[in-house]
Amino acid sequence: MWLRAIPVTEAQWGDYGDTISLLAGDLNERVPAVKREIEGKIIVPGSAGLVQSLLNAGFVDAINMIIHPVILGSGKRYLDCMTANKDLKLIGTQLYETSGSTRLRYEVVK
Structure with a gap:
């Protein structure tokens, strides 16, 4: 940083x-x-680069993601520079009925 x-x-x-x-x-x-x-x-709200650095260093305990119902033909991949695979355990979900978005909460398996 x-x-x-x-x-x-x-x-x-x-x-x-x-x-x-x-x-x-x-x-x-x-x-x-x-x-x-x-x-x-x-x-850490947003900031794909910082989140990747924190994940790679082993400092992330949980990840919250919101998936929006949109298909993009191109764009930046959110976790494109990971140095190793990270196993995740799903610990919660929430559906936002109005928008169709889904919130996923994961624990990083250490």
């Missing part, structure tokens, strides 16, 4: 007080440090 470490008090998706920070540095050093400093979950 190349972003400067600055506190964020309001993100586009809501006001979370001082619970959100942008981090700089090596993932292999920063993620364990953040896990030691906080209680609760670390949530």
Whole structure:
């Protein structure tokens, strides 16, 4: 990650007080440090590149995906740069009847 470490008090998706920070540095050093400093979950909304890096480093415990009923002829594959296979265990589903979208919740098998 190349972003400067600055506190964020309001993100586009809501006001979370001082619970959100942008981090700089090596993932292999920063993620364990953040896990030691906080209680609760670390949530990464979107960001395919960051999610792939975190998965490859073994830092992801669960994945939430929403599948939308759209077929694209081309585009960017979400997890295109995985260095190893990751087994997933389905732990929940939710159907959004209005849109036809489906939310899938997986645990990363370690």
